[in-house]
Amino acid sequence: MGFDTILIAYDFHYLIGERRMAATKKKVRNVERPTREEAEAAVRTMILWAGDDPDREGLLETPSRVVRAYEEFFAGYAQDPREILAKTFSEVEGYDEMIVMNDIRFESHCEHHMVPIIGKAHVGYLPNKRVIGISKLARLVEVYARRLQVQEKMTVQIADTLQEVLHPKGVAVVIEAAHQCMTTRGVHKPGVGLVTSRMVGAFRDDPSTRREFLAVIGRTGAGGLPNT
Numbered sequence: 001m002g003f004d005t006i007l008i009a010y011d012f013h014y015l016i017g018e019r020r021m022a023a024t025k026k027k028v029r030n031v032e033r034p035t036r037e038e039a040e041a042a043v044r045t046m047i048l049w050a051g052d053d054p055d056r057e058g059l060l061e062t063p064s065r066v067v068r069a070y071e072e073f074f075a076g077y078a079q080d081p082r083e084i085l086a087k088t089f090s091e092v093e094g095y096d097e098m099i100v101m102n103d104i105r106f107e108s109h110c111e112h113h114m115v116p117i118i119g120k121a122h123v124g125y126l127p128n129k130r131v132i133g134i135s136k137l138a139r140l141v142e143v144y145a146r147r148l149q150v151q152e153k154m155t156v157q158i159a160d161t162l163q164e165v166l167h168p169k170g171v172a173v174v175i176e177a178a179h180q181c182m183t184t185r186g187v188h189k190p191g192v193g194l195v196t197s198r199m200v201g202a203f204r205d206d207p208s209t210r211r212e213f214l215a216v217i218g219r220t221g222a223g224g225l226p227n228t
């Protein structure tokens with residue numbers, strides 16, 4: 001079975017639900033996860049297919065390097081985003097204003113071409129008695145970024161996980177990113193970026209809350225896109 005197939009399969013079981021993902025991680029469509037050796041052999045095949053010689057000195061270690069790189073790029077499949085948000089703090093003297101972390105840079109990979117998506121996420125919520133450690137917002141972005149992604153899906157996943165676990169009065173997520181599948185191949189349009197958003201609860205229902213969030217993240221003006 002090819003490398004592409006297992007990655008598509010992983011995405012499939014991700015779609016059937018985060019909770020079930022952990023339980024079914026080893027088996028996808030009744031197919032065992034390939035071994036590291038099989039993954040390296042798949043990279044070797046791709047080198048051959050590209051037209052080079054995987055046995056020449058410079059490429060000898062490339063399959064194992066690529067597999068190690070994939071472990072890093074796709075580490076998010078092994079992480080449970082709900083666990084990241086499990087620890088909360090309630091001693092905040094009744095703080096009930098918006099909490100926003102902006103410019104969370106991330107690197108992801110597009111699920112269509114498996115090339116980088118590089119961008120930044122802005123995540124905000126309106127607390128309901130409990131807050132989380134601020135690093136957890138960045139960790140939440142990381143977990144979803146380190147999977148094969150579509151930007152719209154990643155935006156919804158971050159917002160909805162935060163809402164489901166923390167039960168705040170609302171959540172807002174805006175992602176701005178550049179897709180290398182559009183800059184280094186295909187339509188070749190450098191400098192373009194995609195902006196996606198998900199507004200939940202007060203951010204969806206109350207225009208002034210939404211406006212405040214957009215002002216905090218600087219999206220009321222020209223709002224620049226990352227240079228990639």
Ligand SMILES: Nc1nc2c(ncn2[C@@H]2O[C@H](COP(=O)(O)OP(=O)(O)OP(=O)(O)O)[C@@H](O)[C@H]2O)c(=O)[nH]1
Pocket residue numbers: 110111112149150151152179181182186187
């Ligand atoms: N909506 C959305 N589309 C994306 C994202 N990342 C990549 N795409 C698009 O996914 C589409 C895949 O289209 P296909 O026609 O199946 O693939 P393709 O022949 O490689 O398309 P081109 O990129 O136009 O060459 C392309 O239009 C990509 O630009 C994303 O995060 N969100």
Ligand SMILES: [Zn+2]
Pocket residue numbers: 110111112113114115179181182
């Ligand atoms: Zn793509």
